[in-house]
Amino acid sequence: MTSPDARTVAADGHAPAQDTGGHTRARASDAGDADGLLAEQLLRLTRRLHRIQKRHLEPVGITPAQSRLLRTLAHFDAPPRMADLAQRLEVVPRAVTTLVDGLEGADCVRRAPDPANRRVIRIELTDEGRKVLGSLRSARRAAAEDILAPLTAGQRSALGGLLSALLDDPGRC
Numbered sequence: 001m002t003s004p005d006a007r008t009v010a011a012d013g014h015a016p017a018q019d020t021g022g023h024t025r026a027r028a029s030d031a032g033d034a035d036g037l038l039a040e041q042l043l044r045l046t047r048r049l050h051r052i053q054k055r056h057l058e059p060v061g062i063t064p065a066q067s068r069l070l071r072t073l074a075h076f077d078a079p080p081r082m083a084d085l086a087q088r089l090e091v092v093p094r095a096v097t098t099l100v101d102g103l104e105g106a107d108c109v110r111r112a113p114d115p116a117n118r119r120v121i122r123i124e125l126t127d128e129g130r131k132v133l134g135s136l137r138s139a140r141r142a143a144a145e146d147i148l149a150p151l152t153a154g155q156r157s158a159l160g161g162l163l164s165a166l167l168d169d170p171g172r173c
Helices: 034-060 064-074 082-089 093-105 127-148 153-167
Strands: 109-113 121-125
Touching (some): 034 064, 034 127, 064 082, 064 093, 064 121, 064 127, 082 093, 093 109, 121 127
């Protein structure tokens, strides 16, 4: 309904709305689908957050996916099996193998046999992995500050409440 050219006038006589990046977007009333527009905004924000996080993680030397695995690993009381990590991360086991391979190469994790069952391999965080976790915390804070910079403290609080409502709904997957 709207053109990529911002000078184009919509059927209602109004120019298409533009976001802060100068991109033309449909107004909710034009699209007739406020939820669809909101979903698109959330997807765009997710992509932006991913780009910013990746930029902040580059100096640490790991990817966002490796960062997520390290943070998840740190929350286990005892070294988990790869299958436990896959389940917690909600990914296929092969994806965990690839991530562990990269982190093992960086000396952040190590594979260790389970003392009770030597056929089972556990994933342990190394001292280097603990150092990297500290760097990750700083990188994540900096990335969050970048993405949230345009918001006031009140807007940040409101966003936090809205996100919690969406994430904490037990009826959703």
